[in-house]
Every structure is written in structure tokens, then in C-alpha cells.
Amino acid sequence: MLNRNAEALFWIGRYMERAENHARLIDVHYHLQAEDERMLEAGGPEEESADAPCKWTRIVDALGSRESYEAQYGSYSEPDVLYYTTLDRDNANSLVSCVSHARGNLRTLREKVPSELWDTINSFYLWLREKQPEDLMKESPHLFYGRIKEWTALFQGISQSVMPRENEWHFIECGRYLERAENTLRIIKAVGNAASGDGWNNAGAYPYLQAVLKSVSGYQSFRRYYADGMSVESLVEFVILNPAFPRSVHFAFHTLDGHMRQIELQDKQLKSAHDRIIRQVGKVTADLDCLEHEDMVIDRNGSIVGHLLEACQTLGTLFAKTFFRMGEASA
Template identity: 50%
Template sequence: MLNRNAEALFWVGRYMERAENHARLIDVHYHLQHENDFAHEEHKWSRLIDAFGAREDYRKQFDQFTERDVLSFMTLDRGYNNSLFSCVSQARNNLRSIREKLPTELWDAVNAFYLWLGDMQVADMLAEGPNPFFRQVKDRIAMFQGLEHSVLPREQEWHFIESGRYLERAENTVRILHSVLAAISADRAAPYAYLNAVLRSVSAAQAFRKAYADGMSAPQIMEFLLTRRSFPRSAYFAFERLEEHLEDIGRFEGPAAGTPLHERALRQAGKIKAELGCVEREDLTPDAAGALLLRLTEGCRGLGRTMADSFFRLEEASA
């Protein structure tokens, strides 16, 4: 496999996962609007922008934080690289560059998704209510993932897409937990509704209840979303799968498989997974969790750079 093809596949996985994460977070935000801490209109929408770390980009286009402007910016904006439309567009561009090497069902799903989003207007979302729109977004991404699991041979193409998906998933989970930490830093007794919304944003509410019954605290949520080995959106689960896919990449002839940089990527993934496997309750108190989350953030970024150096640098892809 060419380096540029491997990179394109990796970013297809990342961008589709990122689009789903954005849809989940924005949808949950709408469910939270009736809470007291969202009573102020400006704070209500600036908080969502801050959750994505997009305040600087948003301020380049808009002076105030309103529902219409924030929704437009986060979903359909062509200029913001991390809008939902931009994520799907970039996934489509990468997939288009290698579409002849993949089952046609994958291209058909992403292209139809892109065309549907391209026809959407903010007024349409507001008229019908944003929740049905985001439900359709999640359904379309689930369809792509189902097709990928059903029709893509378990060869290098599969492992690069899945590596991108799980690295992005781990970063997203850590980013969500940063927002939890910020909330409890401002108020040690974070509102129940807010904590429940965090769980719902990763479809973890029911699984969390099975593990903790009636408990609901920020340290418990951090423990669950960082270390739960059976939950598909925990950071531990993501790094366990990422490590497996990196190992499987080495079983095929292809870009940099078995090289020192490939081995380094494996070691980095294994090191992060091992740290997550050794997390104790005292590591998740508000005072200690910040350092842990910063290490995980840097670990994700460092692993991404190592993978780029190992597999992608000799030839460039659109990413």
C-alpha cells in the first residue's frame, strides 16, 4: 500500500468519528438548555463553542453567540475545518482519492451523506428542531461504520481506518473529560444534569448505571470513561483496539511495517494503555485528574505524530 493511501484511510476513520462526536455533543447541549446554568443566552451558546475549543475561530466570523450563528458554525460552515460539514467533506475527499481500491458501498454512503448535508440549511434545522437532524447524522455515520465492518476485507485498509477511528475516539473522550474537570473546578458539586449529559454524549448512561447503580460523581464518570475495559467509548478500550490494529498493520507488506518507527508507535500505544490500566481512584480527584488528562492529551498527539512519521511522510495525502 502506498503511504498516501494509508494516510487517506487513516483520516477517513478520524473524520467520520469526529463528525459523530460533534453531533453527539451538540445534540446533548440542546437537551440541557432548560437548566439554570444555561439561562443566559450568551453563556448558553459560548459554552458549546468552548467545548470544541473553537472560540478564536468563531470570533473571526461572529460578534455574538446566538443559536443560529453557533449552529451554523458548528454544523454547516465551509470555512471552519472542524464543522460537521467540513469533517464529512474531508472524509469524502480522502475516500474519493482511493475509491477504486475500496468497496463501492463505502463511497456511496459517504457521498450521499455529503450531498444531504450540502443541501441542508440552518433554517431547516431550526424549523424542525435540531434533534431530528442530529439523529439522522448519527444514523448515517452508523450506516457507514456498519458497511465498513460488513464489506471491508481485514487487510491493511481496514486497520488504517480503524486506527484513525480509535485514536480520534480516545482524544474525544479525553476532551470531554477536560470539560468535566473544568465544570467541577468552577463548582465542586457539578450539577447532576450536567454529569448525566456527559454520559449521554457518549451513549454511556445505561452502562454507567449498571456499574455504579445510583452513584453519579465526576470521579466516577472519569473512572468509567477512562478505564472501563468493556465500554466501547472508554479511553482504555480505544487504546486496546488501537494497539491491536497497529500490531496487525505489521503483518502485511506495506508502508513502514516492522520499522523502528512502527515499533515506536506500538510502544507509545501500549504505554498509554498501561497507564490507563493502572489508574487508581486517587488519580481521579479534581486536583490530580488534570495532570492525568494532560498526559493523555499529549500522548494522543504524540502517537498521531509518530504514526505520521512512520506511515505517511514519504508521500502526502489530503488530510
């Protein structure tokens, strides 16, 4: 089952989670745009300075695609950025490309996974590929991207309900939760960069962190924990460290650790490499367990988020070197 099949399963999990993240990034942008408009109405600056980054760069930067975007489009505009991140097949990380890659990988495994998974992802792809740029704005971007989140939730719900808890399941979930941790961190970093020069640690940053909460569907859950005791540090603490919130970085890494330990291997050499990955994941979870509220207060330069992002990238590389033969699946 390893090598080609393991890689395909891992990337099915990553690509479907990444598709959902694209929809959430759009939500982040619109929350921030609404806040920008509110500040203008309240007497804020009428326009950005000439050297200020365009607000649409928030999405492109979060995807790490600025160079590729600018080479293709040059300037930033709402229609171009929405098309590039959603429907542009020349962008390997656009939403339609992610769904297409996940579908292609699942096609090679149709005999190994329940048919309901194929039916769902195939229907999702067929629905999405027919969309045109004008469809993104026809009703509301919120409604369109909300539908994307519903499709990805349907896929996840069906996989939770029908897949046997065997290696195939655990590889998909490893990909999902590694991607989820990295995506949450990228959202924090992108919105933090959009805040003023002092980053999170200033009074004006609160609306930006509120946008982070809404982007991960965590606003109501946050209020249950903190009520009216809101602060910048509490918001970051919740998204990174809360052990019960399913989109927190803490929850994602601990769940990843659990799925890694459930993968069963017979080959001794491969099992040794597998144990190394478990130790690396364990180091990250130990770091998260040791972080406290005070650490968020003093982290003025975002070093904690940067460290965790590097850990995600290292784990992705280590996972590939252990289980995959590069090029045997669409990754």
C-alpha cells in the same frame, strides 16, 4: 499502499468519527442548557455575570476554535454556533467539512475499498450539503443531530461488515479510535470547564457529568455497573477506564493498540518506526491499566485528562511522521 493511501484511509476514519463527535457535542450542550433552565426555575441566579463565558462557547471551546470563530462572527449566538460547527464550509472542522474531506479521501481509493462505503459516504454528503441553517431548528436539533449519528453509524456498520481485515481496514480503524479517544477526552474537559470553579469535585458537577454520559450514549450502561451508587468519581472512572464500554478512553486505546499490531509491513526501516508507535500506544494503555478509582478522587485539576489529551496529539504526529507524506491527502 503506504504514504498517500495510508494517510487517506487514516483520515477517513478520523473525519467520520469527528463528524459523529460534533453531533454528540451538540447533545452535550442541550443537556446542559436544560439543566441551566431547571436551575433557574428552582431559584438559581437569573442571569450570568458579565464576565461569565457564554454557554455557547462550550461547543466552540471543545473544538479548539474560539479564535477562529470570534474572528468570523464576533459574538456568540445559537444560530451562529450551530451554523459554524455544522454547515460552515470556511470552518475546516465543521461537520460538512469533515464529511467532505472523508468523501474526498475515499474517492481516491474507490478501487481499493468496497463500493458500499463510497455509496454511503457519498449519499451522506449529498444529503448534508443541501441542508440550510433553518433546517437545523425546523424540527429539533436533537432530531437533526440524531440523524447525523445514524449516518455515521451506517458507515461504520457497513465498513465492519464488508471490509477485508487487511491494512486498509486497520488504518481506518486506527484513525477512528485515536479520534474517539481524543473526542471523549475533549467532551470531559469541555463539560468540566462548564462546571463550577471546583471542577468535577463538587456536588453541583453531577448534572454536567450526567451530560457527558448521555453524550457518549453511556447512561444506561453506567447504571448497569453502578446502579444508584453514583458519584462524580464513578462517572469519570466509567468514561475513562471502563474496559467494556466502546466509547471509553480505555477501550479506544486498547482497540487502537490491537489494530496497530495487525498492520503488516515489509520494509525494515518502516517496520522499526511502526514498532515505535506500538510502544508509545503501549505506554498509554499501561498508564490507563494502572489508574484506579482513588486516582479520580484526587485528580482535582484534570491533570489525567490533560495528560491523555497530550498523548493523543503526540500519537497523531508520530503516526503522520511514520506513514505519511504530508500534503498527499486531505488531512
